Amino acid sequence: MSHEFASAPATDPRPMFNPARVKPRFRPFKAMHHFRKLIADKEDTSEVFHIFEALPRRNFRVEAQAFVESDEGREIIRREPYLPDLLDDHERLRAMPAGSVAHAYCDFMKSEGLSAAGLVAEYDRFTGGKRFGDLMEYYGNRNRDTHDLLHVLTGYGRDALGEQCVLAFTYGQNPAPANLFIAYAGGLNVKKTTKSDAPVFKAINEARKLGRACPRISEQSIIDLLAEPLDAARKRLNITPPVHYEEAHRRLRARGIDPYDLLTNAA
Template structure:
């Protein structure tokens, strides 16, 4: 529904959910594309792939024209309202490993806990990376913010569901998969430039670009993870959840890993400091 809201300029009309949460705050600025900034932050990311703040900056520099229509369609729908009521903030759910481990053995929840603990990650840590990228950014409390946060907060869960690791190629494949789901040029920008950087730096017959393309195509048939009830997904057997997401077999990604290991190359150190400087 659309209403005129008090405390905003006279005549301001905004879309809002049934509970009164506005879709887009009138003070929220319009995003602008900045290719030069995107390239700069991509170069900085190559120097330290763990510095996720540069990923956030790339997405800010390459805004997606599809994002707001997608957010509007879901956030203002009945299903979106139900999901928001049951899952207002995902990091609280995802970082409660004690509760997640109460779910059945073999579930997504158990796989997620094992992945996050092995990688020494937390959902709250990803939030902190975003805050480090924009320490002075205001919070608008609108549905655009809520939808964007769900996309951010489900990133590591997508690693678990797709089977792509946190190695350099695995990150590019997850981004390519996400583009297939959600669109957004920034996903492809990082995925393919990152893959080209890997291919240039590690000269083998590994099908790096085919692996990214395979992930891209798989994502095109997958439901949007951020729009799914995450608690229900976490309770599902991992195999069933992967079928639901239509992930398929990331065979080209695994083939790259086999070829690299056969040559004594660690797939998890492809973008190490020496390669990034080179």
């Protein structure tokens, strides 16, 4: 069975960089302001985007250009012009083999009440729907749209520590300062909230190392990845079970703390 989705033209007409883009500024105090707001309401994803805007990633343009101009990148652009359409087509994903990444992804998104389009809507709320229409935007969108897939591949949940670990894993792959800032600031908040001996920072450090050892997920063919058996995909990508994260959960529960309810309890 073919798992092809709608393809883009063989020659992409978009420019690499839209000159209307404004050079991002490094604003750590703004990042801290929005992190405090994120802690107050962890479901307000727009705060995450504000933090990323305030702590821009060095060499992003260079890395984006290297990907989209490579043979592999051009083929991925042709096969996967817009990831949310692929990721939200659960009927097509469920047609992939049982035990595949696709089935685990659908199960995760259903259980959490999430959709790829929902994340895009949050981003559009942050930007006001502004588009640049360049290949840098395409590359950046792939980083955004594969976030929930990282939860599935790594085994990190959507609890407070799990989110910090996914961001640390992402930093290991794509070194945006915002990933690291939220991961460690969030970890500090978990330690402050729980006052436990849970190895929070060991879990975050482990996630960062796992991300560094793994090929960049956003630069993989997501169609092909989804069709792989989950265990085989993890082995190919060097993703091993998160030992310290599981231990942190064990120690939190031993103290009567639900890892998935930390921020609610702290409010």
